Amino acid sequence: MLLEENLRRVEQNIEAAAERGEHAAEAVTLLAVSKTKPASAIRELYEAGQRDFGENYVQELREKAAELPKDIRWHMIGHLQRNKVKYIAEYVSMIHSVDSLALAETIEKEAAKYDRIIPVLVEVNVAGEDTKFGVLPEDADALVRQISALPHVAVRGYMTSAPYTDTPEENRVYFRKLRELSVDTHLKNYNNVNMGVLSMGMSNDYEVAVEEGATLVRVGTSIFGARQYVNR
Numbered sequence: 001m002l003l004e005e006n007l008r009r010v011e012q013n014i015e016a017a018a019e020r021g022e023h024a025a026e027a028v029t030l031l032a033v034s035k036t037k038p039a040s041a042i043r044e045l046y047e048a049g050q051r052d053f054g055e056n057y058v059q060e061l062r063e064k065a066a067e068l069p070k071d072i073r074w075h076m077i078g079h080l081q082r083n084k085v086k087y088i089a090e091y092v093s094m095i096h097s098v099d100s101l102a103l104a105e106t107i108e109k110e111a112a113k114y115d116r117i118i119p120v121l122v123e124v125n126v127a128g129e130d131t132k133f134g135v136l137p138e139d140a141d142a143l144v145r146q147i148s149a150l151p152h153v154a155v156r157g158y159m160t161s162a163p164y165t166d167t168p169e170e171n172r173v174y175f176r177k178l179r180e181l182s183v184d185t186h187l188k189n190y191n192n193v194n195m196g197v198l199s200m201g202m203s204n205d206y207e208v209a210v211e212e213g214a215t216l217v218r219v220g221t222s223i224f225g226a227r228q229y230v231n232r
């Protein structure tokens, strides 16, 4: 099974990186990013023990969730439009891409309908790239504080996508910055907020992210192979 081999290799790399960074490898969750990949590939990894999967598009997440085992934890990692929250509110495990109070308020409303609390991460544009979603680092803490007042939304930490680079070492500074930001917010002790999740690192830079304290890495290509986009 090729996909399982990829999964095991990434798990081993995470373990080695955690050791280098003097972090506990067990504290790092590997999120398999399955966007554009068929349900059959997800099932193969499910059978190898993987339970956390990340998707970027609401429609695709819904279709896969409907046909795959119910104990899969689905993470929404892509930019989320407010009018689509209702389609995933019943079962989504975590929303990584909260970058406005308006979006958090919509999640609040939809989560309340199902009488559940939805764990979310605040997405931070650490490098201040024009093309990226997310709040600027200097605005992140204030957004967490505002969201903390919403009873059906639970902030669990920060998420970032570092710049694309062939030299992952260049992103170390951004991972370090997000970790520091997370510690600062943690020390504020906001009600209903827990900063235990630090979602950072993708196929090309997850090892550096783990060395810098990531507790959740989002890996697609290194597990599933390259993506092919058809007229998206």
Ligand SMILES: *Cc1c(COP(=O)(O)O)cnc(C)c1O
Residues within 6 Å of the ligand: 033, 035, 056, 077, 078, 161, 202, 203, 204, 218, 219, 220, 221, 222
């Ligand atoms: C696609 C995507 C990933 C995975 O990227 P790879 O480079 O394939 O590992 C991680 N995070 C987000 C937000 C993504 O959109």
